[in-house]
Amino acid sequence: MTQKTVSDLRVKILSALSDPTRLELLEYLSGGERCVCEILPAFQRSQSTISKHLNILYEADILERKVDGKRTVYCIKDPRVFEIIRRVDSLALTQISQLAEAGKILEKSLNNRS
Amino acid sequence: MTQKTVSDLRVKILSALSDPTRLELLEYLSGGERCVCEILPAFQRSQSTISKHLNILYEADILERKVDGKRTVYCIKDPRVFEIIRRVDSLALTQISQLAEAGKILEKSLNNRS
DNA sequence: TCTATTCATCGTCTTATGGCGATATGTTTA
């Protein structure tokens, strides 16, 4: 039995989330389940690349997969994944505003110097 | 000006979080600020490796750094990073329990088959 | 000023990751 610890799984989940294409895939799937043939035209990546990304999300237990005839349909397994992403976005937004703040202060001191 | 979008930053944050050593570093720093010479003996990694990991967390704006004499002190910049990690853990725990559930069902059906 | 301490950075190696085209597999449809 391949004993999986929470530590292993969380690294796997976070790794799966740390790619721009995969984050876009999740956003795309937030609208509901989609088969690969719907997903493909929405992304400027080769079929093999998209398939690989979907599989990484599936292996991380983030996506669910069901085969329906000759189609394969993917969907979000647990919507809490979006809560995680939203919290990360929130952190990122704070970082951006702090950067902007620092920029203003720098600008001001440069003006005063002249 | 290197324009940073939220998308760029969130990938950077998530990438920084997707490594077991760095997650351990964050846990270690959850107890408060620590200088590198305190951190080092707590980890079985070379000094250069730890330094690099700390820098990745710093570059992702997750850690703050202040130089104090010949020491460098690191601390958590925004405690919300732990909320993110806790949510990921929560997802991971759900996955584990679902795995355990599936295991039981499989076991049962194997017993019935005999 | 010489030495020790603390830490970052460099160079190198090995492995992981993302990308693609080509091929394989399974499923409908003709």
Place this chain on the structure above:
DNA sequence: TAAACATATCGCCATAAGACGATGAATAGA
């Protein structure tokens, strides 16, 4: 059963990432 379709997988390449020891730069103390 052959052809067409939908996906997964393979093999390859290029780049990124993690690890380490060695070196460099700054500070503190003798």
